Amino acid sequence: MNIVIDSLYKTFGSATALENINLQFEGGEFITVLGSSGCGKTTLLHLLAGLTTPTKGAIYIDGEQKDRPGADRVVVFQQPGLFPWLSVEENIEFGLSLHSGTKASRRKASSDILPIIGLEGFASHKPYELSGGMQQRVAIARALVMKPKVLLMDEPFGALDAQTRASMQSFLVSLWDQLHCTIVFITHDIDEAIFLGTRLIVLTARPGRVALDIPIELERPRSAEVAFDPHFLDLKKRAMSILAH
Numbered sequence: 001m002n003i004v005i006d007s008l009y010k011t012f013g014s015a016t017a018l019e020n021i022n023l024q025f026e027g028g029e030f031i032t033v034l035g036s037s038g039c040g041k042t043t044l045l046h047l048l049a050g051l052t053t054p055t056k057g058a059i060y061i062d063g064e065q066k067d068r069p070g071a072d073r074v075v076v077f078q079q080p081g082l083f084p085w086l087s088v089e090e091n092i093e094f095g096l097s098l099h100s101g102t103k104a105s106r107r108k109a110s111s112d113i114l115p116i117i118g119l120e121g122f123a124s125h126k127p128y129e130l131s132g133g134m135q136q137r138v139a140i141a142r143a144l145v146m147k148p149k150v151l152l153m154d155e156p157f158g159a160l161d162a163q164t165r166a167s168m169q170s171f172l173v174s175l176w177d178q179l180h181c182t183i184v185f186i187t188h189d190i191d192e193a194i195f196l197g198t199r200l201i202v203l204t205a206r207p208g209r210v211a212l213d214i215p216i217e218l219e220r221p222r223s224a225e226v227a228f229d230p231h232f233l234d235l236k237k238r239a240m241s242i243l244a245h
């Protein structure tokens, strides 16, 4: 699988949100896109998801131009957006029910993923019975059962308290270590971007341009101590100097 973002521009009226974005992603990468608020991160994610169209340029997945949403790209937003009247397993199966498969195969998909997201035994709970972090894990599971080519995440832990956020970051790292799915994860948090990714992309302030595109060469699995690694600190310094401008 590969994703090509070719000379991408996005303007809103006279304001340019993204300017000449050129990137290439390979299957199995965990790409973190870092940028300050208003630099065009969500716009980039929406373009990848096909939720909006570029003003100029194009996005290709495996050579095929993408300009509308598809089951090959699933988004996890800041708010879990679960259906409150459906149980955990029904929420997870919801997207599948719009596509193909039998009820039994959908039930198998949800029961297979529940232990992976640490929610074994919560299948018939309703979202209001879960903590914020658990709800967001259900949202991630709902996306993963679609078996997308790429999982798009827009500041998915931004609404969580600091402690839950840290545990969700560790959860996502171990999930990726198990599944090696392709993830594009957007954040304005430097530590989060470096802790999670295999590759760091830093955007400039508006209009967003690619200022840095660099592999994150930190051992996996990662623990919180990785934040003291010299490579982590070097990346952090470089990212900070870009965000400061």
Ligand SMILES: Nc1ncnc2c1ncn2[C@@H]1O[C@H](COP(=O)(O)OP(=O)(O)O)[C@@H](O)[C@H]1O
Pocket: 012, 017, 035, 036, 037, 038, 039, 040, 041, 042, 043, 044, 206
């Ligand atoms: N639908 C829209 N109409 C007009 N301006 C928009 C729209 N969406 C985003 N913008 C503008 O584009 C810029 C980038 O927005 P966004 O991608 O949401 O940034 P980020 O997610 O990095 O905070 C901002 O200045 C924002 O005001």
Ligand SMILES: [Mg+2]
Pocket: 041, 042, 043
């Ligand atoms: Mg945003």
